[in-house]
Amino acid sequence: MQLRVVHLTRYEYDGKAVASYNQARMTPQTTPEQIAVHTRLEVTPKPWTYEYRDYFGTTVTAFEVLDPHEAMTVTATCTVQTNRPPTPKPSISWEGLTGPEVSDRWTEYLTLPETVAPPADLAERVDAIRAASELPGLAARRLCALVNDEVEYIPGATDVHTRAAEAWEQRAGVCQDMVHLVIGGLRQMRIPARYVSGYFHPHPQPTIGETVHGESHAWVEWWDNGWHPFDPTNDHEPCDRYVVLATGRDYHDVKPLSGIYSGSSTSTMSVEVEVTRLG
Numbered sequence: 001m002q003l004r005v006v007h008l009t010r011y012e013y014d015g016k017a018v019a020s021y022n023q024a025r026m027t028p029q030t031t032p033e034q035i036a037v038h039t040r041l042e043v044t045p046k047p048w049t050y051e052y053r054d055y056f057g058t059t060v061t062a063f064e065v066l067d068p069h070e071a072m073t074v075t076a077t078c079t080v081q082t083n084r085p086p087t088p089k090p091s092i093s094w095e096g097l098t099g100p101e102v103s104d105r106w107t108e109y110l111t112l113p114e115t116v117a118p119p120a121d122l123a124e125r126v127d128a129i130r131a132a133s134e135l136p137g138l139a140a141r142r143l144c145a146l147v148n149d150e151v152e153y154i155p156g157a158t159d160v161h162t163r164a165a166e167a168w169e170q171r172a173g174v175c176q177d178m179v180h181l182v183i184g185g186l187r188q189m190r191i192p193a194r195y196v197s198g199y200f201h202p203h204p205q206p207t208i209g210e211t212v213h214g215e216s217h218a219w220v221e222w223w224d225n226g227w228h229p230f231d232p233t234n235d236h237e238p239c240d241r242y243v244v245l246a247t248g249r250d251y252h253d254v255k256p257l258s259g260i261y262s263g264s265s266t267s268t269m270s271v272e273v274e275v276t277r278l279g
Contacts (some may be wrong), residue, residue, distance in 0.1 A: 001035070001083075001240035002279040005156040005199050005214070007076040008272045009257055012265035016068040018108075020143045022259030025197070025246045026076035027059040034244060038079040045069050051157050056253060058246035074257060075231075079278065082240040088139020092224045097136060097190055106192035106223055108249055116184035119165040126185040136191045137224045147178050153233055160251060175218045175233040182220045182232050183250065192223035193277050194247050197254040199242040199275060206277035214275035216256060221247070
């Protein structure tokens with residue numbers, strides 16, 4: 001499937017910003033499952049830019065705007081060809097996770113900071129899932145089902161600073177929170193797990209040429225003799241309607257836009273995402 005995504009972010013300041021320094025992680029990856037056919041990042045006012053790959057392999061565009069400005073617009077446009085085969089069946093054993101080829105190689109995906117750490121009651125249920133699962137991959141799918149069943153998707157219920165434990169307590173959140181909950185549970189079981197950011201077309205059977213409203217999205221991948229993706233928010237494996245932007249330990253490693261500015265005391269941000277199936 002070929003998809004075009006246009007992601008527009010606009011900042012408006014209460015006064016003038018005299019300097020703005022930013023990083024954008026808005027360029028899709030090229031992998032065996034997807035090819036970034038065309039990518040473009042446009043910033044207004046015109047900035048100085050520098051591109052590099054971060055520790056996790058994500059393309060980062062660093063840019064700065066030094067001229068005084070009352071607004072800034074960042075538009076990322078991409079065309080991506082996707083071809084995602086079905087995920088292999090679970091194969092790694094619990095013992096296989098303990099060897100250095102897994103625990104040492106993926107050590108950064110086994111940490112439990114406050115952002116993803118499960119609260120006590122969820123931790124008990126995670127332990128029960130592990131005890132009842134013959135293979136780690138089976139436990140991972142059961143954990144995803146648990147989070148999907150018990151956490152309601154409610155836009156605005158949380159923000160980017162909300163910890164997984166808070167989302168679990170209120171049983172409400174967005175895709176970021178569900179992914180953090182799953183990541184925390186997987187790591188408690190000593191299954192390496194990482195956060196994936198990107199986009200997906202919301203229609204199960206997209207019409208060629210039709211542009212629809214979309215959003216930035218997130219899902220999880222865990223290690224099972226290879227990275228196995230799953231979307232706990234929608235309770236299914238990512239298919240050709242998904243586009244990967246970045247991977248990392250949690251949301252803080254994959255923020256689409258982050259930065260600082262000086263001058264004006266306050267700012268507002270608006271985001272629009274449009275997705276079109278091209279073929």
